[in-house]
Amino acid sequence: MEPIAELARRLAAQAETVCRHYLSNGRREGCYWLVGDVRNTPGRSMFVRLKGGLSAKGAAGKWTDAATGGHGDLLDVIRESCGLIDFRDVVDEARSFLNLPQPEPERTGHWPKSTPAPLGSTEAARRLFAMSRPISGSAVETYLRKRGITTFHGTGSLRFHPRCYYRPDEQSPAETWPAMIAAVTDLDGRLTGLHRTWLDPSGIDKAPVETPRRAMGDLLGHAVRFGWPSDIIAAGEGIETVLSLQCVLPGMPMAAALSAAHLAAILFPATLKRLYIVRDDDPAGDGARDRLIERAQIAGIETLVLSPVFGDFNDDLRRLGIEPLRANVRGQLAPQDAGRFAAFAT
Structure with a gap:
């Protein structure tokens, strides 16, 4: 090297x-x-x-x-x-x-290399993340661009695995598909779990399997993070939802909790002063919003809700385009944050 x-x-x-x-x-x-x-x-x-x-x-x-x-x-x-x-x-x-050859990945963690990590464990998540590579030029980048996402600021938490194991059920043989690998981390940046999205080899859509999205490891309170929070953060459910919002708020730290239940339980950084709740327009999303507002009020954290026109912000990005998405988000931000985080003046 x-x-x-x-x-x-x-x-x-x-x-x-x-x-x-x-x-x-x-x-x-x-x-x-x-x-x-x-x-x-x-x-x-x-x-x-x-x-x-x-x-x-x-x-x-x-x-x-x-x-x-x-x-x-x-x-x-x-x-x-x-x-x-x-x-x-x-x-x-x-x-x-630079298109240089990549070295063979090393396994990490406390388990010996010859010892299989328990299925679904945090250790198994660490090993899978270590065996994956950056998304640049991969099927993951193709998949995200196909969904209208063209801004990849702070996406080091996402990786690509070309042959990630997928087992339909305990009795079925394992298959291999390309996958988007997302690191779930705690507030100190320690990897606690992973989220996998299996993809069609072309990258144009998810893989044709029954459950193309699955998580593993310790998820409760943690998230897939895009940028590191200080006093302000936007938190939502899905990775693609959060990345769509980041297209118009490229400077704002964000977190994807992966489900409404996990969003309601996400842990707050000690420095957090204002929380943007990235709402999905469904009953589960409303429940997560209400629970987060309640928890934030107890902690003395200001909350603002960002609501999509359609089901979620990726729906908005794909159906409306970037400029209508930008206009909708701009009207929901605190005035001081539009100048601090958003690309509205360009």
């Missing part, structure tokens, strides 16, 4: 291409790429040098955020824009972007 410095050098040699891919909300001006911050928020306070030497202060690929004083290289851009935690995932994503 290439040393980290060599990966950074290769990325710097394609600095503008890297920026167009991972900092898509920015634009080129002269020898710089301007964007709001390293997480791909719209704006102009961060600048990436597109031309320069291989090292020292003026090197290509180096960036500085004038608003925060932060600085780094393009590996930092990949880490922050994709929401990756483990640096091994950053390296894997960089290698995938």
Whole structure:
């Protein structure tokens, strides 16, 4: 495997291409790429040098955020824009972007490599996530784009497995299908479980199986996270629902709890001040909304409800398009959040 410095050098040699891919909300001006911050928020306070030497202060690929004083290289851009935690995932994503061969995945966790992890356990979830790869260029990306989702900010919690086991029932033989693998984590970023969506090999739809979505591990209170919350978060049920909302709120941290029952029980970060409840338009969604409002009031957290026009926000995105979705969401935000998180001014 290439040393980290060599990966950074290769990325710097394609600095503008890297920026167009991972900092898509920015634009080129002269020898710089301007964007709001390293997480791909719209704006102009961060600048990436597109031309320069291989090292020292003026090197290509180096960036500085004038608003925060932060600085780094393009590996930092990949880490922050994709929401990756483990640096091994950053390296894997960089290698995938550069079309370099991927190393054989290592199994992780406390169980010996020769010992099967209990089915459905957190350990089994950790091993499956470690054996999966970033979604860029995979059937997962095709599937999400087919559902109108084109913004992949902070999606390091999603991975692709080309041959994920699927067993219709305990008596049936196992099948293998491509799958979207979503990491369920606690508030400290520890993986507690996984959600699997089995896909047709083309990526145009889910696999033709009876239950194409299944979860494993410890889910209660936890979620699939897109960005890390501080004082504000949006929480909803489904992954595609939350990713659809992120298309018009690219800077807001979000969490998908995977069901109405789990959404009602999601744990609140200690720093949370305002919670956006991403409601599904059905009785279960109404129940989750009411329970979350009750829990948030006890905790002293402000709540605002984001409601779709149709069944959920992915329905809205696919049936109405991005601009009507943006207009509907804009009218439901706290005024101070429209400028902070939304791409409404562009």
